[in-house]
Amino acid sequence: MAILEIKNVSKFFGGLAANSNVSFSVEEGTIMGLIGPNGAGKTTLFNCITGYYPPSKGEVVFDGRRMNGLDPDKVCMLGMVRTWQKVRPLAKLSVVDNVMVGALARTSSLKVARELAMEQIKVVRMEHRADFIAGGLPIGERKKLEVARALATQPKLLLLDEVMGGLNPAESEEIIQLILDIKQRGLTQMVIEHDMKAIMRISDRIVVLTSGEKLTEGSPQEVVSNPEVISAYLGEAHA
Amino acid sequence: MDKTILKAIAILAVLGGLLAIPRFVDSPYALHMMILLFMSVMMGQSWNILGGYAGQHSVGHAAYFGVGAYTTMMLMHTKQIAPWIGVWAGIALVVVVALIIGSICFRLRGPYFVLASIAVAEILRLSAINLTTLTNGAEGILATELPPFKVGGAIITDFATKVPFYYIGLFLVVLTVGVTYLVQHSKLGYFFQAIREDQDAAHSLGISISLYKNIALVLSAVLTSLAGSFYGIYVGFVDPPTVLGLDVSVQIMLICIIGGMGTLWGPVLGSLVLVPLSEALRSNMITEALVKIGLVSPESKIGIFLKENLSHAHVLLYGILVVVVILFMPDGLMGFIKKLAKRRKQEAV
Amino acid sequence: MAVFMQSLISGILIGGVYALIGIGLTLIFGVMRVINFAHGDILMVGMYLTYIIFTMLGIDPFVSVLITFPLMFLFGGFLQKVFINRVLNALAQNQILLTIGLGLIMSNTVMLIFTSDYKILTTSYSSSTIQVGGGVSVSTPLLISFLITSAITAALYWFLLKTDTGQAIRATAQDRDAAQLMGINVKRMSIIAFGLGAALAGTAGALISPTYYIFPQVGGVFTLKAFVITVLGGMGSVVGATLGGILIGVTESMSAVYVSSGWKDVIVFVLFLLVLLFKPSGLMGKSRT
Numbered sequence: 035m036a037i038l039e040i041k042n043v044s045k046f047f048g049g050l051a052a053n054s055n056v057s058f059s060v061e062e063g064t065i066m067g068l069i070g071p072n073g074a075g076k077t078t079l080f081n082c083i084t085g086y087y088p089p090s091k092g093e094v095v096f097d098g099r100r101m102n103g104l105d106p107d108k109v110c111m112l113g114m115v116r117t118w119q120k121v122r123p124l125a126k127l128s129v130v131d132n133v134m135v136g137a138l139a140r141t142s143s144l145k146v147a148r149e150l151a152m153e154q155i156k157v158v159r160m161e162h163r164a165d166f167i168a169g170g171l172p173i174g175e176r177k178k179l180e181v182a183r184a185l186a187t188q189p190k191l192l193l194l195d196e197v198m199g200g201l202n203p204a205e206s207e208e209i210i211q212l213i214l215d216i217k218q219r220g221l222t223q224m225v226i227e228h229d230m231k232a233i234m235r236i237s238d239r240i241v242v243l244t245s246g247e248k249l250t251e252g253s254p255q256e257v258v259s260n261p262e263v264i265s266a267y268l269g270e271a272h273a
Numbered sequence: 274m275d276k277t278i279l280k281a282i283a284i285l286a287v288l289g290g291l292l293a294i295p296r297f298v299d300s301p302y303a304l305h306m307m308i309l310l311f312m313s314v315m316m317g318q319s320w321n322i323l324g325g326y327a328g329q330h331s332v333g334h335a336a337y338f339g340v341g342a343y344t345t346m347m348l349m350h351t352k353q354i355a356p357w358i359g360v361w362a363g364i365a366l367v368v369v370v371a372l373i374i375g376s377i378c379f380r381l382r383g384p385y386f387v388l389a390s391i392a393v394a395e396i397l398r399l400s401a402i403n404l405t406t407l408t409n410g411a412e413g414i415l416a417t418e419l420p421p422f423k424v425g426g427a428i429i430t431d432f433a434t435k436v437p438f439y440y441i442g443l444f445l446v447v448l449t450v451g452v453t454y455l456v457q458h459s460k461l462g463y464f465f466q467a468i469r470e471d472q473d474a475a476h477s478l479g480i481s482i483s484l485y486k487n488i489a490l491v492l493s494a495v496l497t498s499l500a501g502s503f504y505g506i507y508v509g510f511v512d513p514p515t516v517l518g519l520d521v522s523v524q525i526m527l528i529c530i531i532g533g534m535g536t537l538w539g540p541v542l543g544s545l546v547l548v549p550l551s552e553a554l555r556s557n558m559i560t561e562a563l564v565k566i567g568l569v570s571p572e573s574k575i576g577i578f579l580k581e582n583l584s585h586a587h588v589l590l591y592g593i594l595v596v597v598v599i600l601f602m603p604d605g606l607m608g609f610i611k612k613l614a615k616r617r618k619q620e621a622v
Numbered sequence: 623m624a625v626f627m628q629s630l631i632s633g634i635l636i637g638g639v640y641a642l643i644g645i646g647l648t649l650i651f652g653v654m655r656v657i658n659f660a661h662g663d664i665l666m667v668g669m670y671l672t673y674i675i676f677t678m679l680g681i682d683p684f685v686s687v688l689i690t691f692p693l694m695f696l697f698g699g700f701l702q703k704v705f706i707n708r709v710l711n712a713l714a715q716n717q718i719l720l721t722i723g724l725g726l727i728m729s730n731t732v733m734l735i736f737t738s739d740y741k742i743l744t745t746s747y748s749s750s751t752i753q754v755g756g757g758v759s760v761s762t763p764l765l766i767s768f769l770i771t772s773a774i775t776a777a778l779y780w781f782l783l784k785t786d787t788g789q790a791i792r793a794t795a796q797d798r799d800a801a802q803l804m805g806i807n808v809k810r811m812s813i814i815a816f817g818l819g820a821a822l823a824g825t826a827g828a829l830i831s832p833t834y835y836i837f838p839q840v841g842g843v844f845t846l847k848a849f850v851i852t853v854l855g856g857m858g859s860v861v862g863a864t865l866g867g868i869l870i871g872v873t874e875s876m877s878a879v880y881v882s883s884g885w886k887d888v889i890v891f892v893l894f895l896l897v898l899l900f901k902p903s904g905l906m907g908k909s910r911t
Contacts, residue, residue, distance in 0.1 A: 592726030
């Protein structure tokens with residue numbers, strides 16, 4: 035069953051189309067990869083899905099419900115949560131307090147929220163950092179903190195915007211394992227990623243965007259052997 | 274012993290001491306100083322909820338202070354309504370004003386929010402000057418006759434001394450600090466701080482930005498208006514510049530900034546520094562001290578100059594303090610103390 | 623009709639001075655992204671400077687602009703170098719607070735020296751007027767100050783558009799990082815911009831000193847007006863500030879005549895809030911999406 039349906043979504047800024055006529059759907063319990071060269075409109079699409087921009091045209095249907103025009107907080111409460119390409123830790127708060135903010139979306143009790151937060155901190159293996167101030171963490175751990183905080187809101191669909199960006203291979207590997215772990219728990223994920231190897235390993239299906247439009251969609255094997263995809267990426271490499 | 278228990282005992286001891294002070298001290302001046310201190314803590318702490326925790330740096334808090342002060346005073350002066358009843362009218366009006374201001378200003382971010390908050394307070398100040406039939410204009414309202422406070426026919430106090438004001442002030446301080454403590458230790462506090470640290474991130478985590486900003490504003494405004502009402506009845510006089518002026522807004526902020534924003538004890542610390550210092554300047558204590566230690570001769574030109582002018586310049590001290598704090602301890606005295614404590618700890622290890 | 627023309631003309635004339643104040647603030651904001659809450663206090667310092675020069679040396683306020691301008695430039699450069707420069711990367715609220723603090727120091731130091739008494743600078747032409755026909759008369763000092771303002775504004779435009787330093791300032795305002803990469807001495811440009819901003823505010827102070835009361839707290843009103851003007855014109859836009867200044871001058875003088883002089887400032891602030899709400903980028907600014 036499709037948990038998220040993107041139907042002909044377009045987003046214009048002034049006269050420029052950052053997304054035009056993008057359609058695809060994400061099946062429950064799977065990982066959808068979203069790839070494309072820089073400026074292809076991946077993050078814009080995330081923003082349209084999660085309520086940061088209203089789509090100029092088209093529809094976003096999540097869990098059978100039309101999401102257009104809902105604010106990000108409503109989107110989160112309905113079970114869809116995102117992380118940020120440029121991490122946004124609550125810098126002056128401790129790691130556990132950061133994650134508690136997420137958990138408080140579902141409970142009003144600080145005690146319960148703390149327990150929920152500690153669970154998610156364990157999931158990302160940062161127990162030893164729980165009392166550290168978030169602003170002082172190295173980038174790898176800030177990325178993991180984002181994931182833990184998002185998980186604490188108890189989403190049905192997790193949208194990850196380049197969680198591996200700027201990480202070294204060992205850290206990336208850790209994130210890949212984390213994403214696969216999360217999938218094991220039955221959570222649906224949509225992942226924007228630049229690292230092709232990583233996205234091939236984790237995705238069940240992949241959507242390719244170029245200049246705001248959907249180029250193609252398919253299994254990782256189909257996508258990687260598609261000549262158009264190859265030329266889009268080579269084009270970027272040559273530019 | 275547990276650290277929290279120790280803290281609780283310390284707080285109770287201080288509170289007990291404060292409750293006992295009027296029994297042992299009957300100098301009206303000492304009580305007056307304490308009342309000023311209470312007022313300052315209330316003002317700073319109220320701003321702290323919005324500015325310190327939720328990160329919305331209003332430079333227009335005079336609006337709430339003034340509306341509270343004016344409503345209570347106007348009702349007492351023209352309708353002979355006792356201030357402990359009038360204060361509720363003030364609160365109701367301030368909630369309305371706060372929600373209007375919130376709906377305007379919270380659509381703006383950063384410097385634009387600051388400018389809008391100033392503009393709103395200025396509009397109120399100018400209105401108070403111009404609506405002469407209602408507010409008596411620039412002349413202000415003088416109302417010093419407080420009705421006696423009765424419970425079931427028995428007169429509790431007739432406000433002849435400063436003691437009742439002392440206890441009201443103490444009660445209001447406990448109330449404001451208590452409210453802040455509850456905020457800090459609840460979902461609200463977490464959400465406010467999340468909004469302060471990163472509005473977009475907070476939004477993505479299910480926090481309704483406008484709802485929680487408005488909650489912070491209303492809480493902050495109501496407490497500020499209480500402080501304003503208390504100021505009005507204690508001083509017995511309000512006029513546009515003293516309760517609605519930009520200076521008031523700046524002073525409210527200063528208490529927090531100097532003490533430390535977003536901390537429970539910051540405004541208390543800030544008040545403990547600011548109130549005695551500005552009072553020392555105002556009452557010429559500093560000049561007298563300089564004369565006493567022989568640095569300045571009272572007959573010299575400098576001595577005469579200081580004596581005549583230094584008392585007007587307590588605001589100069591505010592200015593210098595702000596500049597020093599922003600440049601050298603941007604987290605205020607609380608932040609500075611915490612940093613020192615940390616350094617000590619590290620040295621010990 | 624004569625009343626209308628009268629208030630329109632005096633609005634434009636006072637608007638010229640407002641433009642000068644606004645341009646100063648917008649220059650500082652453009653180059654440093656710092657909102658200078660001490661702007662009105664700098665203007666106040668300019669007023670007192672003019673007053674001192676007038677009472678001690680007997681130099682006419684309009685002539686003494688030649689002394690005030692460079693002195694205020696140095697003062698602004700000093701403020702930038704010693705204080706503002708340290709908070710360029712700090713939180714916006716800390717920048718605002720720092721400038722509020724500097725403003726308080728200025729106004730209260732002046733109060734210590736001159737007390738808070740109102741001073742009046744009376745020249746032979748302070749209250750004289752010139753008939754321009756149609757029953758419309760114009761205050762002489764206002765007219766002279768407008769002419770000087772226009773000359774300064776024209777010179778400033780020339781400086782910003784035609785000289786290397788001016789272009790470097792504009793480049794810094796457009797993109798600080800890129801300007802730095804291009805080899806522009808951004809720090810120096812900041813000092814010049816703050817110096818210019820202060821000089822313009824100080825000059826505005828000098829120009830209004832024959833017609834205004836001079837007192838230490840006079841700056842507050844002008845700080846607020848300067849914000850209104852720059853937000854109206856679009857933060858960072860020099861042309862916007864010029865037009866914004868004139869617009870505010872006219873609005874004020876019209877509302878003083880047709881509403882009441884007590885409410886004119888309220889009208890200006892309400893206008894300000896409306897602009898903030900519906901066109902926060904200002905009337906001249908590019909709209910943001």
